[in-house]
Amino acid sequence: MAQLLEAGTRAPDFTLHVTPDQKLSLTELLGRPVILAFYPADWSPVCGDQMALYNEVLPEFQKHRAELLGISVDGAWCHAAFAQTRHLHFPLLADFEPKGEVAKKYGAFRAGDGYCERALFVIDGKGKIAWSYCSPVSVNPGADGILQALEDLSKS
Amino acid sequence: MSTLKVPVAARDHVQGDSNAPVILVEYGDYECPHCRHACPIVKQVQKHFGKQLGFVFRNFPLKEIHPNAESAAETAEFAAGQNRFWEMHDAIYENQDALGPPLLLELAERMELSGQALASALKEGEYAKRVKEDFIGGIRSGVNGTPTFFINGKRHDGPFELADLVGAIQAHL
Numbered sequence: 257m258a259q260l261l262e263a264g265t266r267a268p269d270f271t272l273h274v275t276p277d278q279k280l281s282l283t284e285l286l287g288r289p290v291i292l293a294f295y296p297a298d299w300s301p302v303c304g305d306q307m308a309l310y311n312e313v314l315p316e317f318q319k320h321r322a323e324l325l326g327i328s329v330d331g332a333w334c335h336a337a338f339a340q341t342r343h344l345h346f347p348l349l350a351d352f353e354p355k356g357e358v359a360k361k362y363g364a365f366r367a368g369d370g371y372c373e374r375a376l377f378v379i380d381g382k383g384k385i386a387w388s389y390c391s392p393v394s395v396n397p398g399a400d401g402i403l404q405a406l407e408d409l410s411k412s
Numbered sequence: 413m414s415t416l417k418v419p420v421a422a423r424d425h426v427q428g429d430s431n432a433p434v435i436l437v438e439y440g441d442y443e444c445p446h447c448r449h450a451c452p453i454v455k456q457v458q459k460h461f462g463k464q465l466g467f468v469f470r471n472f473p474l475k476e477i478h479p480n481a482e483s484a485a486e487t488a489e490f491a492a493g494q495n496r497f498w499e500m501h502d503a504i505y506e507n508q509d510a511l512g513p514p515l516l517l518e519l520a521e522r523m524e525l526s527g528q529a530l531a532s533a534l535k536e537g538e539y540a541k542r543v544k545e546d547f548i549g550g551i552r553s554g555v556n557g558t559p560t561f562f563i564n565g566k567r568h569d570g571p572f573e574l575a576d577l578v579g580a581i582q583a584h585l
Binding site for chain 1: 474475552569
């Protein structure tokens with residue numbers, strides 16, 4: 257498993273395609289919490305895969321004014337098709353070129369496999385990592401850790 | 413390791429003894445094919461362990477990918493109001509191929525529950541709060557898809573074929 261950036265670290269900025277013709281930077285979202293969810297690939301074959309699950313939990317994330325971003329090495333066209341099929345209501349970022357560059361900065365890239373870990377980051381409104389967690393790649397980490405981290409942020 | 417944050421309580425639908433040595437909790441979605449697959453397996457697991465196992469079902473409808481999951485969950489809760497939860501739970505899974513508003517009304521009438529009362533309960537969202545409470549409790553417990561099982565409060569990760577569940581439960585006895 258890669259060594260994730262830990263709580264207390266400044267979250268590396270990035271600018272990635274969020275649609276085939278639009279880009280999004282982390283700095284644009286400062287001022288409120290950001291959830292970064294790195295995941296291995298679009299189109300995992302189970303019901304309620306990680307992104308579908310987070311899609312259902314969005315209202316809970318939004319109670320904390322948090323912005324959720326999914327990130328994988330899939331390209332923007334692939335993400336668009338995936339998001340449309342699963343009715344996802346949050347952005348998917350394409351860490352596609354150079355492949356996995358952002359994942360590498362966060363310590364969330366699996367070099368031998370060529371895709372991202374299932375790695376979660378909650379970044380506070382000032383751009384500092386408040387919480388991070390890496391799940392075994394075959395285990396969907398769920399949303400409990402994210403919600404706990406958001407609650408802890410609200411209290412602090 | 414994710415653990416069940418909402419203890420089994422009087423509000424739950426329980427088969428068997430809620431004080432049995434092992435409690436299996438399933439978070440499920442009535443439109444999910446994997447949950448349907450799990451349904452007869454759970455019955456075999458219950459048969460295998462008999463009185464040593466209590467089984468609890470909680471709602472976890474993935475509404476965005478399963479447009480009928482919420483109304484199915486509310487229908488089962490409606491039946492629960494008349495002490496017919498498990499009958500409805502089984503009937504919905506057995507007829508999952510045809511799941512939709514007409515099927516839910518038909519199942520209610522087949523069970524001699526009022527279709528009209530069900531239609532009105534669904535329209536008013538009478539059981540929506542209850543379903544939502546299950547869902548939120550599931551999220552807080554680390555439910556990560558459907559079905560998700562907890563054995564004595566610990567999330568069961570990995571396959572849920574008969575041998576997998578029997579083995580995992582046996583480890584708690």
